[in-house]
Amino acid sequence: MPVIEVNGLCKKFMLRADRADSFSKMFNTLFRRANHGEDREFWALKDVSFSVPEGKSVGVIGVNGSGKSTLLKLLTGTLRPTKGHITVRGKRSSLIELGAGFHPDFSGRDNVYLNGMILGMSRARVKEKFEEIVAFAELEQFIDVPVKYYSSGMQARLGFAAATAVEPDILIVDEVLAVGDSSFQLKCLSRIREMQGRGVSIVLVSHGMGDIEAVCDEVLWLHKGEAVMFGNTGDVVREYRVNQGLPLPGHAGA
Ligand SMILES: Nc1ncnc2c1ncn2[C@@H]1O[C@H](COP(=O)(O)OP(=O)(O)OP(=O)(O)O)[C@@H](O)[C@H]1O
Numbered sequence: 001m002p003v004i005e006v007n008g009l010c011k012k013f014m015l016r017a018d019r020a021d022s023f024s025k026m027f028n029t030l031f032r033r034a035n036h037g038e039d040r041e042f043w044a045l046k047d048v049s050f051s052v053p054e055g056k057s058v059g060v061i062g063v064n065g066s067g068k069s070t071l072l073k074l075l076t077g078t079l080r081p082t083k084g085h086i087t088v089r090g091k092r093s094s095l096i097e098l099g100a101g102f103h104p105d106f107s108g109r110d111n112v113y114l115n116g117m118i119l120g121m122s123r124a125r126v127k128e129k130f131e132e133i134v135a136f137a138e139l140e141q142f143i144d145v146p147v148k149y150y151s152s153g154m155q156a157r158l159g160f161a162a163a164t165a166v167e168p169d170i171l172i173v174d175e176v177l178a179v180g181d182s183s184f185q186l187k188c189l190s191r192i193r194e195m196q197g198r199g200v201s202i203v204l205v206s207h208g209m210g211d212i213e214a215v216c217d218e219v220l221w222l223h224k225g226e227a228v229m230f231g232n233t234g235d236v237v238r239e240y241r242v243n244q245g246l247p248l249p250g251h252a253g254a
Pocket residue numbers: 013014015042044062063064065066067068069070071
C-alpha cells in the first residue's frame with residue numbers, strides 16, 4: 001500500500017497586486033497613476049496525481065516556479081489543498097525550508113530539543129540522540145550559539161541531522177541539501193541510503209539530476225503546476241534532460 005497517495009491535487013494562491021510595495025506606491029504617487037491592480041488567482045498546482053509506494057523513493061523535478069516546493073508544503077501539511085486529496089500513512093519528517101523549524105533566538109541545543117519534541121520524540125529520547133545529531137551536523141563548537149548566527153550551510157546541517165534522527169517512516173527533503181558543502185552532501189546521501197535500507201520512503205526535490213538518479217526509484221516532473229510525466233527515474237530524467245537541452249550521460253560534457 002502506498003505511504004503517500006495524491007489524487008487530483010490543486011493549489012490556488014491569490015496574487016495580490018500593487019499592495020504594500022513602497023516602490024509601486026511611490027511610482028503611482030509620482031505619476032498620479034491610479035492603482036488598477038487587482039487580486040489575481042494563480043494555480044500553482046493543477047490536478048496532480050501520483051503515489052509513493054512503501055519503502056520507495058520519489059524525486060520531484062522541474063524548472064523554477066513549477067510547483068515543487070508547493071507540493072512538498074502540501075505533503076507536510078504546511079499548506080492545505082484547494083482541491084484534491086492527499087493520504088499519508090506513517091510518520092513524516094521533513095526538511096523543506098531552511099531554518100523553518102528553528103527558533104532563531106534559541107541555541108542549536110534548545111532547537112534540537114524543541115524540534116524533536118514537536119516531531120513526537122520524548123525529551124529522554126532526544127537526549128539519547130543528542131550527541132549523534134550534533135556530531136552528524138559537526139556543530140559541537142556552535143551548539144550553544146543562537147541559530148540566527150548560523151550560516152545557511154550550518155542551518156542545513158542541523159536541520160538535516162535533526163529531521164533524520166527522529167526515525168520517520170517518510171522523509172521529505174527539499175533543495176536545502178544543496179546548501180551544504182560537498183562533503184556534507186555526501187554524508188547526507190549516505191544517510192539517505194541508510195534510511196532507504198531500513199525501508200524509509202523518501203520524497204526528494206532537487207535540481208541536481210545526479211542526486212535524483214542516485215536516490216530515486218521514480219520521478220514526478222512538474223511544469224507550470226502540471227505533472228508532465230511520472231514514472232521510472234531513468235525514463236523521466238532522460239526526457240527532462242532532452243527537454244531542457246542538458247547533456248545526456250555518456251555524451252561529451254555530461
Ligand atoms: N504563498 C504564495 N503566494 C502566491 N504565489 C505563490 C506562493 N507560493 C508559491 N507561489 C507561486 O507558485 C509557483 C510555484 O512556486 P514553488 O515555490 O512551488 O516553485 P518551485 O518549483 O519550488 O521553484 P524553485 O525551483 O524556484 O524552488 C510560483 O510561481 C510561485 O510564485
